[in-house]
Amino acid sequence: MKSDIKYLFIRISIVLFSICLLAFFAAMVLQKNAELDRVIVGQSKQLSLIGNAFTTYLAPDSVIAAGAEKVEGYIKDFRLKLKLASYYQFKVLQIEGTHTRIIYDEENPANNGKDFDFWKEMQDARQTNRQTFHLVKDGGRLVYSLVQPLQIENELTDRLVLIQCDLKPFLKNDLRAVLPHGLGLIGIWFILELLLFLLLKPVDSALSYFRESFKRLQEGKSVLKPETGYKYFHTEYDLLKEASRKFIKIEEVQLDRSEEQKQIKEFLNIVTAAAEGDFTVQASVTADALGALSDSFNLMISDLSKLIKDVKNAAFQVAGSTADILANIEEMAQGAEDQARQTENISRLAHEMNEIFVNTRESAQKSAKAAQEARLVAQKGEAVVQKAIEGMHNIRRSVREAMKQVRFLDENSARIGEISDFIAEISSRTNLLALNASIEAARAGESGRGFSIVAEEIRNLAESTNTSAEEISKLIEAIQKSISLTLENIENGNSEVAVGVQLVDQTGDALREILEKVEISSNAASDISQATEEQTRYSQQIARALEEIAGIAKATADRAQQSRQAAQQLEALSKELNKAVEKFKLSNNGATQ
Numbered sequence: 001m002k003s004d005i006k007y008l009f010i011r012i013s014i015v016l017f018s019i020c021l022l023a024f025f026a027a028m029v030l031q032k033n034a035e036l037d038r039v040i041v042g043q044s045k046q047l048s049l050i051g052n053a054f055t056t057y058l059a060p061d062s063v064i065a066a067g068a069e070k071v072e073g074y075i076k077d078f079r080l081k082l083k084l085a086s087y088y089q090f091k092v093l094q095i096e097g098t099h100t101r102i103i104y105d106e107e108n109p110a111n112n113g114k115d116f117d118f119w120k121e122m123q124d125a126r127q128t129n130r131q132t133f134h135l136v137k138d139g140g141r142l143v144y145s146l147v148q149p150l151q152i153e154n155e156l157t158d159r160l161v162l163i164q165c166d167l168k169p170f171l172k173n174d175l176r177a178v179l180p181h182g183l184g185l186i187g188i189w190f191i192l193e194l195l196l197f198l199l200l201k202p203v204d205s206a207l208s209y210f211r212e213s214f215k216r217l218q219e220g221k222s223v224l225k226p227e228t229g230y231k232y233f234h235t236e237y238d239l240l241k242e243a244s245r246k247f248i249k250i251e252e253v254q255l256d257r258s259e260e261q262k263q264i265k266e267f268l269n270i271v272t273a274a275a276e277g278d279f280t281v282q283a284s285v286t287a288d289a290l291g292a293l294s295d296s297f298n299l300m301i302s303d304l305s306k307l308i309k310d311v312k313n314a315a316f317q318v319a320g321s322t323a324d325i326l327a328n329i330e331e332m333a334q335g336a337e338d339q340a341r342q343t344e345n346i347s348r349l350a351h352e353m354n355e356i357f358v359n360t361r362e363s364a365q366k367s368a369k370a371a372q373e374a375r376l377v378a379q380k381g382e383a384v385v386q387k388a389i390e391g392m393h394n395i396r397r398s399v400r401e402a403m404k405q406v407r408f409l410d411e412n413s414a415r416i417g418e419i420s421d422f423i424a425e426i427s428s429r430t431n432l433l434a435l436n437a438s439i440e441a442a443r444a445g446e447s448g449r450g451f452s453i454v455a456e457e458i459r460n461l462a463e464s465t466n467t468s469a470e471e472i473s474k475l476i477e478a479i480q481k482s483i484s485l486t487l488e489n490i491e492n493g494n495s496e497v498a499v500g501v502q503l504v505d506q507t508g509d510a511l512r513e514i515l516e517k518v519e520i521s522s523n524a525a526s527d528i529s530q531a532t533e534e535q536t537r538y539s540q541q542i543a544r545a546l547e548e549i550a551g552i553a554k555a556t557a558d559r560a561q562q563s564r565q566a567a568q569q570l571e572a573l574s575k576e577l578n579k580a581v582e583k584f585k586l587s588n589n590g591a592t593q
Contacts, residue, residue, distance in 0.1 A: 012311070013193055020189045036142075039170045043144050044133055047163055050088065051131055051148035054078060054161055064150060064159050068112045071104040087169055091116075091162040103159070142167045360532045368529045371522035378515040385508045392501045399497055403490050410483045416476050424469035431466065434459030 057078055066074065075090050092103040093116055105111040132147045148161040270281045281301070283294030434455045441452030 016189055016193070020186070035171055036167070039167055040135065040144060043165050043167065043170065047133070047144070047146035047165060048131055050082070050084070050163055051146050051161065053082060054148060054163070055150065057081065064152070064157055068104045068109070072106070072109075075104070075106060085169075087166040089164045089166075091164070093160045093162055095158045095160070107164075142171075358536055365529050368522065368525035371518065371525040375515065375518045375522045378511065378518045382508070382511045382515055385504065385511050389501070389504045389508055392497065392504050396497045396501055399490060399493055410480065414480070416472075421469075421473070424466055424473070426465070428462075428466060430462035431459055434462055 071092050078084075079088075089107040091105050091107075094101045094103050100116040102111050102114050102116050130149075134145045134147070136143050136145065144165050144167055146163045148163065150157050150159045150161065266284070270283050273281045283298055285295045285298065437455030437458065438452055441455055
């Protein structure tokens with residue numbers, strides 16, 4: 001091929017190769033994403049089975065109570081039992097407030113006791129009480145993780161198990177996976193190159209033939225028969241042959257060759273301009289042999305212009321479509337990033353709101369517990385006051401009974417006084433009778449001496465009786481005074497007991513009212529506690545939904561970023577294609593493009 005056609009062939013070949021290379025890279029990206037999705041689906045099931053087996057095989061209370069050394073022994077036994085590969089690694093973590101501490105790290109024991117920057121995911125798994133999965137990049141590794149909460153009798157604890165899997169052993173070699181696509185694209189590229197070569201080779205041969213023919217015509221020689229076998233160029237050969245006959249005829253009649261030489265030079269200049277990429281030139285069509293050749297040349301230039309114009313239009317359309325796609329992808333990526341950022345903020349606020357609800361729930365539970373305790377205390381106080389009321393009423397009854405007994409004693413002491421007076425009167429009469437007997441005995445003389453002694457004894461007895469009666473009277477008088485004072489004190493005490501009974505009754509009524517109020521407060525606190533538990537559960541559900549939305553938004557943003565990179569590469573290739581066809585000047589209805 002000549003240099004101009006060869007240059008065109010090379011530029012178009014580069015454009016075709018770039019398009020095939022871009023398609024190859026796009027196939028690699030799609031294959032990689034599909035392979036990653038396949039591996040994630042498989043490992044999700046595998047990690048879930050391992051997590052369930054871990055909580056079944058190892059008692060959670062043993063893991064929680066054990067230190068790093070015992071946990072290491074438990075995990076080694078578990079690994080041997082299930083025959084787990086080394087790309088599965090275990091971590092036992094503990095949530096402390098707002099951070100996570102590593103209890104045991106199988107991959108790097110030096111991290112035992114250190115903080116772990118996976119607190120948010122750990123807290124989510126603990127609050128939702130379910131397995132959660134996370135895909136992260138750790139240096140050059142792609143790690144897929146499972147967070148498994150630990151429970152004791154269906155109660156959540158502050159311990160979790162993190163099972164990590166390195167996905168590299170499961171991912172196939174990207175080059176090997178897309179090798180069939182690459183070989184297919186290479187085959188397509190070779191076919192296109194062959195078609196392009198077969199298309200441009202006749203053009204190159206025709207141009208060479210035209211140049212050689214005009215050179216021979218300038219020298220006055222006959223036109224050579226073309227060596228091409230293509231039917232399209234047989235017509236040009238016939239035309240050139242006819243033109244050669246005409247030139248020979250002109251030579252025979254010895255016409256002026258100066259005009260012919262001028263036309264030939266102009267035609268050669270036009271051919272040279274076309275070879276340099278200017279397809280706007282047109283050869284003048286005359287009635288002679290050169291006119292037929294010019295007409296064939298113009299037809300060839302028209303076909304090439306149409307081909308280049310189609311390529312150029314396709315390049316412009318690709319560039320325009322790529323620009324639109326890139327703009328849409330940029331807008332979509334920006335929207336996805338904004339959505340992901342806003343969703344993360346909302347998720348963070350939802351977690352904060354959930355923590356507030358948890359604190360409120362704990363406070364409400366404490367209030368309900370305090371109200372319950374207050375109700376119990378009030379009930380005990382009511383029972384004590386009720387017993388006090390019964391005791392006061394018993395005291396009042398005892399005081400009344402004592403008053404009756406004291407009054408009865410007072411009445412009996414009065415009767416005893418009357419008896420004492422009667423005894424004193426008997427003593428006085430007996431003393432008088434003894435005195436009369438003594439007088440009568442004195443009158444009787446010696447015969448009345450014995451009677452006189454008896455009368456003396458009776459008089460002494462009467463005096464003793466009188467003295468005793470006086471003492472009894474004094475004692476009875478003192479007893480009556482004491483009984484009167486006692487009765488007065490008992491009456492005063494009865495009045496005070498009555499007042500006390502009234503106060504105790506009022507206290508009992510007040511305590512019953514307090515108990516009713518405490519009962520109402522306790523019920524209200526219980527209702528508030530139940531309401532806060534419902535709010536906490538709903539807020540947790542909202543937080544989980546927002547996290548899933550945030551994950552989807554993040555994945556959308558990542559895919560949009562990948563699409564943006566692919567569109568940018570396609571835009572760059574379309575610009576290269578435009579540059580490749582810009583060197584050609586094409587005509588369209590007489591206008592230069």
